[in-house]
Amino acid sequence: MTSTTRPFRHPRRLMMTSALPYANGPIHIGHIAGAYLPGDIRARFERMAGSEVLWVCGSDEHGAAITLRAKKDGVTPREIVDRYHSEMQEAFAGIDMAFDHYSRTSSEKHHQVAQDFFLKLLDSGSFEVKTDAQFFDPEASQFLADRYITGTCPKCDAPDAYGDQCEKCGSALSPKDLVDPKSTLSGATPILKDTTLWYLPMGRHEDWLRDYIDNGKFNGKAHHDARAWKSHVTGQCRSWIDGGLQSRAMTRDLDWGVPVPVEGADGKVLYVWLDAPIGYITSTMEWAAKAGQNWQDWWQSDDAELIHFIGKDNIVFHCLIFPILLKEHGGFNLPTNVPANAFMNLEGDKISTSRNWAVWVKDYLEEFPGKSDELRYVLTSIMPEQKDSEFTWSDYRERVNNELADVLGNFINRVIVLTKKYYESEVPAIDRAKWTADEDAIIQALDAAPGEVAELIRRNRYRDALQAAMGVARLGNKYMTEQEPWKLKKTDEERTAVILNTCIQVAANCSVLLEPFIPQTAQKMQAAFGITSARWEQASGSMMPHGEVLGDLPILFEKVEESTVDAQVEKLKTSLASAAPDAACEPLKPMMNFDDFQKMDLRVGEVIACERVPKADKLLQLTIRTGLDERTVLSGIAEHFKPEEVVGRRVTLLANLAPRKIRGVESQGMVLMAESADGSLRFVTPEEGTAAGDTIR
Template sequence: EEVTEQLYDAKANQFLADRFVIGTCPKCGHDEAYGDQCEKCGSTLNATDLINPKSTITGEIPVLKSTKHWFLPLDRYQDFLTKWILGDHAKDWKTNVLGQVKSWLDDGLKPRAVTRDLDWGIDVPVNGADGKKLYVWFDAPIGYISATKEWAARVGKNWEPYWKDSETKLVHFIGKDNIVFHCIIFPAMLKAEGSYILPDNVPANEFLNLEGNKLSTSKNWAVWLHEYLIDFPDKQDSLRYALTSNAPETKDNDFTWKDFQARNNNELAAIFGNFINRVVVLAHKYYDGIVPAPNEFNDIDLNALAELKAYPAVISSSIERYRFREAQGEMMNVARLGNKYLAEQEPWKMVKTDPERVKTQMYVALQIASTLTILCEPFLPFTAKKLCSVLNIESNNWNLDFSEWNLVQPGQKIGASEILFAQIEDIEIEKQIEKLEATKTANKQDQELLQVAITSQKDVIQFDDFAKMDFRIGTILEAEKMPKANKLLILKVDTGIDVRTIVSGIAEHFTVDEVIGKQVTVLVNLAPRVLRGVESQGMILMANDAAGKLVFVNANDKVVNGQVIN
């Protein structure tokens, strides 16, 4: 428990923490860092660390004000965390995770506030903590345990082994911005309680960007899955493959539509799909889709089968070490092995001179194809299901004995070939890029709207003053330019009460034809005023858009003229 100075928004009468304050990151200079974290460099911050802080509630510059909070004494766990992470897990945790944790530990851990001055959230269960709420990253990890308990109660299981049994393997799959919470704060909490297991690994990824910009669902800068599946039907695995190929496992990476197209066309279609198609087509051409019995294997066959035998263990090891990109690359090497074997053996030529030798070649090629069917499932599950059907493989699991080279048996009937990965055309990719460009334009316009200079609030008026103003819906019936005046239009407006003349300074923003028929909002009881010899009997409400152009302030739907605006 400690009294500290925190940022305070006097206008909102509220302390500012976490996402309620924004400013410049002291670590990387990013000017949109939050009070608890910089999303650009991933640094965890305190609100008072920010340079030039500003309230996200009112935009006001906050002041420092004293308040009491409760702290998690992370400094007491400095030695434990250093040994546990940098010692015990120095070889099996990812370098990006170790690097960020080491930076924290090298700076020296300090007590961290785990309470907030908020009017919503979980109450702090401590005497004297009225009005205080728990910090979200203190109670959120406890929610993992609560969720396990709720699930266990629902299915009739004991929850404790999942969190307290030393044989349980706890893994946190997170993004780099949450490394500190899952590697330092939550483990310190678990250690302090004493009876819970610690994470076995925290294989955090860095950030994946989209076409060079940060993903943002709020700004619509994203690839929405429901839209993707409409635009690219039956291409679930193409997206999975591209995402795994570009997975930001140790550094930020970028998803681009051009790269997505290249991955599908040049790798999945040209390498994987091409190999499977060649094998199945040749098997039907030479043996009516029946797996041939092999003759004697030569050294080339045995070398290919020996290389094939090694892949399940290699891929398994990569997956178990959370190197998914590496594992997928090894899976594709199986397809490359198959293409290389066929290209060197040339069974389409050999069949004319030594058809018995071709039986062995095709048997080996079919073993490569069937092994690939099983090994691709973690990465291409929809494709694996199709291949199981084509190759007539009933059991698709990793527990098979690959060393027997008999995943498909002599005499076994296989199905006809089908296109696994159709080419993605340029026009399909251009459509996606244009969609993002439209989003970028819309976001720019929204940003410009936010940057329009806003005038200060006028003096406060009483409700009775406001009630005196009579706003009505009206329609412009006629319009003409005011002679010798560039800015003025003379309008005939049906106010529902009458048809009256109003002189409006909108000529530089609208033509005569553009305003006729427009419904507008009219202040009908404004005292008449003579402008260039014409009496104006009211005022039309207008506003400025981001570009400074006048726009009418009117109802969204058609309204009867004369309706009062309250």
């Protein structure tokens, strides 16, 4: 049973990045499954394989999402980013994200690196400088870009698209594309005002980008295997290029960010999507300074390759915009793969920070202490690699109980317990005469598994890689259950030794092959098998020589009770009910006092007649019985209701509104309506049992 040592080392240096998370809110499971867990599994595997790998990340601390959050919470942007930078670091550490370095973009170092980068591009003529009219909020006296402006999406008619992107259909937008734009600061309709912006003319780059994405070529030479990219990633890039790449503004009129390093550019900062990816470079520089290495070896050497782990909402920035910036700067490598993941949904709905519909990593770690591997395992099992996937608590429970506890935990435990009982924890010697085809099959599978799992990980198929590694545990569990060594022990000592020796080989392999996925559990298992700093090539059919003494094993996994997951679902529903209103909701009006309220005479009215108002498309003329009188009220609801739909309704009437003449008709009061975010109107109808003349207070 000799196995040759197989080299698993990656031939080139691997520079890996994971999307810099926005420091404007905590980390949830969708973030982890999207951009971080795949990076962590890959980095852990490559380290075990002896590859030269570097994995960096950091907090993205600029952009409108930060300043808007600060405004909402009534604090400074600095307080927001400090708070979430440390919160995010804690969450990442709690779920064992083993970054080589974690940086932040508000650091002085990063400002300098980003400014130098910008100046290099400016010198090489990569930008177009344009002064033209941009949307401006006269009440807040601020230019409105990105999330500072919302309106109707010109592509899909969604009512609350942002100035840079529609989240409904994913289209990239400019503020001027929006129909019916509104300032998110004041709700005001913006005016136009001149300002100077630096644009990246992306149209210039269409041809080489097409060759890069479609053929994996750069500068006319083979650059990477284009077929190794996920089809949803190349598909999205192609549709952007086919749609024609527009110039994109690379600066913003804001007071929070990296200042534009140009004379007279006061009050202007770099666009967050210009400075954030440069943050990967800064993070590498900081790491290199600490490690006594050259950062250039990782970003500028022919011997290195670059991989970005991101979510699908960042594809355009990493596959098109950042490559343009790197090429224009010169000297940098372009990404050889951007294995973006799709989104993870939760219990039948999109994960939403504003609606508090999320499983927060921080909460999970508090409520399930010591169980980070359980979450990593479930998230990897359902990782949204090609399309959106869904996390449910009942699925979490089933996977933990049926797979981790019943298969892996149970198998490893039986191996350790029986070896202790029969052989005083020593790996038994085997008698070749008692060897059968069953053992041959197992050993062959063990010899093949490290290569199979390695290949799947390198092809960014983490779900399948985990299944392949868990397949080894399943195989061992099934073999042991079928062979029943506990029955043979009394009748066939030699055969029992063969079976148990084989089971020990399987179990030891599991402790190596599962380490990238569930590192804490793997450490506990390796301790029992006397393995320290496991190397990938150690895994094989002949890992454990006879005579080796096994240690003790703590309980690896506890079963999850049904009541535990029910409580989590209940908690989600409760927090949803108390969540902050969403962005589409009208902002609160200024406070009024009780006296102001008392002045209003609200009462129940009944509509006894209704007709259209000639030459007024929007108005209906209602005759309302109020208990006091029968009066005429005009209401701007003709586009929503036909007259016959209104007659007979009980309505809420503001009865003491000063009469107004509209189109020659005097209106004596106002009928209250509820307006939804999509602009639809409904009557505010008093409950059944009320009658015309009842007062409302």
